[in-house]
Amino acid sequence: MIRVIRSELARLKNPYYILGGIGLMAALGVLTTTIIFLTAKGGATMVPPGGRAVSVRVLEAADGMFAGLQNTASMWGIVALAIWAIAVTSDYSSGLIRLLVQAEPSRLRLLGGKAVALTAFTCLATLAMTVAVLVVSPVIARMAGVSTDAWGTDLLPAIVGGYLQLTLSALLWGVVGLFVGVVTRSTGVAIAVGIGYLLVFEMVVGMVLDSASKWLPGSTFSAIALGGSADMAYGTALLVAAAYAVAALAIAAVTFRRRDITA
């Protein structure tokens, strides 16, 4: 397994992944934080699926610097989904999968190693995003007229807690990306399915069946990023998300293990 992880990490040291993954997540984090802060006073913040309207009071709390990120978890979650999906599907589109499976015939080990390597990469990407937001949020808060007096109290727990929640949420989105990537084997289809699911399916379900929408993956993962929401307690969200993750990984593993390598 260690060999697989090292091999995957070598390929993830790719400028496209670093700029397109880590860079994009950091940029998106800064962008969404900026929008949330600048619109908070008007009372019309962006509310993605599973998110909530953010008041100035929330932004002025001790962990307010992460409120923008936490409320847009599903948006940069899509980036995490895309990174994981591309890491899987590009092996098929490039034909690399032939070389990998021939070199390491244990397919579960291959998939497991890839998941571990992507987990490390996602933790790094989320860290870059957290640090970027941490650096720019005082400036944005000043521009938006949001008081940062409370930000100094319990700063370390706020940062660590915020980072862990964001990372866990991103990893769950990543697992969905792995699942969709293994099943579809197509980068375009995998990303389209992810975005279509979030922007169309969950929103439509939310409009039609308000009570059921909180159980859907996007809403559940957002609740985890928030550390629990009004619709779902943190513990419940963790359990539901774990069930989704286990199901997605199990289907991906069985599919990957049984399917012919015809790429």
Next chain:
Amino acid sequence: MSVIRTDKLSRRFGDVVAVRELDLEIASGGVVGLVGPNGAGKSTLIRLLLGLIRPTSGNALVFGSPISRPRVYAARIGALIEGPAFVPSLSARTNLRSVARLRGISNARVDEVLDMVGLLGRSREPAKRFSLGMKQRLGIAAALLPDPELLVLDEPTNGLDPAGMVEMRQLLRALGDDGRTVIVSSHLLSEIEAACDTLAVIRYGELLFSGPLADLVSQAGECIETVPEYPNDVGRLTKLLTSRGWKATARDEDVRVSAPASQAAAVNRAAAEGGITLRTLRPREVSLEEVFLRMTGERSGDNGRPGDMPTGDGAREDGSAASDARATEKPEVPA
């Protein structure tokens, strides 16, 4: 000792049989050519042996281990299947290091194989900047990484210039002479003829011939090529020679006579007696290409056959009949 032994190995894709009850044995050492028209089942056979796909029925052993357990023998095999595959934005060296890490191979070996294929000087360049031939070399370098006892190369000379093809041939020969078994699948029969010791010919998933290359060509025999002074005499010359007991076949501007070189004078005399002057009289051996075309039906596999699957994916090759191992069906000899 056999490196590969298949026993009624079959693989079906839906209604189409790509490999059917194939019995093949490949002995250890030397360069083995695996030839057949497009869609013959070569790539499917290679994928089966490497554990990329599973057989529908039958068995096969690689280094004595069943193909259901490729993990047992994977470290002893290097393969280039259906062209090189790399991360385009990474350098040649990083790409190879990634594969080396997966196999538990040191970085020093990466430089060794880069040197072997002549890419050491350009190893820091992204693979996407490489020409087709350089990518091919990189793919072969990846196959050589584990210092394999069995090297399986699918169309290794694709994209190589003439000098590169000669280098590749020399590399394959050196590896074969070194005691390794090298299986080369190729459409370039001249390359096969120049590089291989033995040959396995497959068509529609069946084995048509397996054995020394020299045996195949010698079975095909010799012929005498005759060209009459006037092209209009081709038909008359064919009838004349046939009436004298030779097997003669008219072609565009010449007549091929199935006969050894020692009968050239008799053929010339017969033509003269019939009032036909020969412009050319040339004994020649039947080429591997001619033997191959006769064996495989003189028809491109791309033109399809009943039950063909859509092309575009090597693993979806198809085939239909089986034959006995080691050889042995005598090829139909070109006239």
